[in-house]
Amino acid sequence: MSYDENNIFAKILRDEIPCSKVYEDDTTLAFMDIMPQAPGHTLVIPKEPAETILELSPEAASDLINKVQMVAQAVKTAMKADGITLFQLNGAAAGQTVPHIHFHVLPGSILGARTHASEMGDPAELEKVAARIRAEL
Ligand code: AMP
Numbered sequence: 001m002s003y004d005e006n007n008i009f010a011k012i013l014r015d016e017i018p019c020s021k022v023y024e025d026d027t028t029l030a031f032m033d034i035m036p037q038a039p040g041h042t043l044v045i046p047k048e049p050a051e052t053i054l055e056l057s058p059e060a061a062s063d064l065i066n067k068v069q070m071v072a073q074a075v076k077t078a079m080k081a082d083g084i085t086l087f088q089l090n091g092a093a094a095g096q097t098v099p100h101i102h103f104h105v106l107p108g109s110i111l112g113a114r115t116h117a118s119e120m121g122d123p124a125e126l127e128k129v130a131a132r133i134r135a136e137l
Helices: 008-013 058-078 123-134
Strands: 021-024 028-032 042-046 084-087 103-107
Touching (some): 021 058, 028 058, 028 123, 042 058, 058 084
Antiparallel strands (some): 021 028, 042 103, 084 103
8 A cells, every 4th residue: 555645644754744742763753642542642653654564664663662662661650650551553444544653652541441532632731741751751
């Protein structure tokens, strides 16, 4: 499947639209989910263009899981969460809505949470939470 260069995360990577950034390096970007399913809900994406984990190079996949682990640790500490859920959807049939591979880092449990939140987070609150997580990285 061909990669859509105009998906919203590609635009975030090109700095065409803003995000509440938590972490960035040469290969990875982490930022707050705009419709958090829980406070501290963070997304971690590779810079390599790939729609799902199946198209990602093995090198980028292994780098990504290391960054996910690092961000998850920071989210857990910053949010004082007893548990952290990681999830990652591949393809519209699996519920993926943004066609650039991403890991969700969610404080607490996904059980009982909505699969997709329907309310936009308050931008000021998202930025406050992002700062707390950044301080742990
Ligand atoms: P998925 O259903 O796994 O594709 O999740 C996509 C996630 O991206 C959802 O949780 C959305 O709330 C989130 N999202 C969509 N647009 C943005 C955006 N501009 N900034 C941050 N998160 C976004």
